[in-house]
Amino acid sequence: MGLEKYSRQILFEPIGQRGQERLLQSRVAIIGCGALGAVQAEALARAGVGFLRLADRDFVEESNLQRQIMFEERDARERLPKAIACQRRIRRINSDIGVEALAADVNPTNIEEIIGDVDLVLDGTDNFETRYLINDACVKHGKPWIYGAAVGSYGLSMTIIPHETPCFRCVLEQLPPPGSSPTCDTVGVILPIVFMIASIQVVEALKLLTGQRDQLHRSIIQIDVWNATYHRIKLGALLEKSDCPTCRHGRYEFLDARIRHLASGLCGRNAVYISQSKRVKIDLPSLAERLRSVGAVKLTEHLLSLHINGYEITLFADGHCIVKGTTDVDLARKLYAQYIGA
Ligand SMILES: [Zn+2]
Incomplete structure (x- = not known):
């Protein structure tokens, strides 16, 4: 397979030919391919990441089209599962890479298998519960994962490398009670923040997959695209200070389904x-x-x-x-x- 299609990315010095070759060998799981996940999938497919596994439990509806860039009106009419619609489009974008669709619920029974043979996991979900589950599985198996969330015009992201950076639970120890945080349900969401947060996740993914951990931002990034504000909270010594049940004590409560709403x-x-x-x-x-x-x-x-x-x-x-x-x-x-x- 020629590298010509990636020539502009190879010219980008931090990636180069060696980085490109590593991307082509890389395997990534994207959990949730609605808003954030779709942007991640498209960007990584175009970048030439060798294998993408797309997991999503939902099907396409008309109200998704405003912010979920993988889907078209036809997909909503056919009620296609999002994972399948995403896979079809990725195949049209880059036929060199492998893409697997799981039109399924990601839960404690299957997550370890879903992340087992990939190098990196990307968060494209819309709920805390699945994120805690991803965190448990990734910490247990030592897989990096990249958290992202977008609501209204606001979003945030953080990259988790188990035992090297704080994990998701170090930062947010308890599942927030239902109704306590704003959701797309209550305040909506606009596409520009989806692009921005997914872009930050994708850049971190490119660094990780090309073996450049020293380049990671090592912070919680918060952006409000409407107010044009950008904040970085350095994670610093949080890992050392944290008494985290997951990464310090090895209790995988979400994976062990001790905390789960069905x-x-x-x-x-x-x-x-x-x-x-x-x-x-x-x-x-x-x-x-x-x-x-x-x-x-x-x-x-x-x-x-x-x-x-x-x-x-x-x-x-x-x-x-x-x-x-x-x-x-x-x-x-x-x-x-x-x-x-x-
Ligand atoms: Zn932790």
Whole structure:
């Protein structure tokens, strides 16, 4: 494979030909490929990172298109899982690299496998719970990961190298109580901050993958793109001072599923998300047959949706599901138990 397509990146002295060759050998997992994850995926694919694993539990909807650059109107009409839509576009962007799509929930049963054979993990999620889970798995296996979050016009990022930098839990020890921090649900989000935060994550990724750890920013970067402010909080001696349950004491509470909510509200939607606590494989076509007498059923290659009494239940083959039409978690669980099974 020629390196010509990467010539301008090779000319960039900190990367060079050697850096480019390392990128082509690199493997990255992106957890969540909606807003931040899509920008990360596109940038790393164009940069020639050799393998991308894209994991996402959601499907494309029209309201995503304003900020999720991988998706088009057609994807929303087809209700494509985001991981699949992202994979298709990445293949059109750079056919030299490997790209794997996991239209699945990332949870304690599968995360160690998802990160097991990659060099780096990128956070493209929209919730604290999955970030703590990524942190547990990455600290346990000594994998670097790059946290990023964007809400409104504000965002932040931090790079975690287990036992070398503070981990996510060193900085934020407790899961914030629901409703305590602003979400895309309450204050919205604009695309420019998504680009900025994802760009910072991608630059850190390029440094890490080309073996330049000494170049990492080693801080929490905070940006408000509307107010044009930029802050860096140096992490300094936090690692030494921290009494972190995860990286100091090796307690992986999220990975061990001691702290886990199996159902939660979804960012920006009148919907509840339900995941499985064990591995299952649902035969969607035969379930679709069974549900046809119950309500309006739609079956695609990747998911099944059931419309009933004003609710819409969208189910993936790994058993995770999105119940639309309510934010009541108990009600959503009841609907799931009633129609899909416990
Ligand atoms: Zn820690």
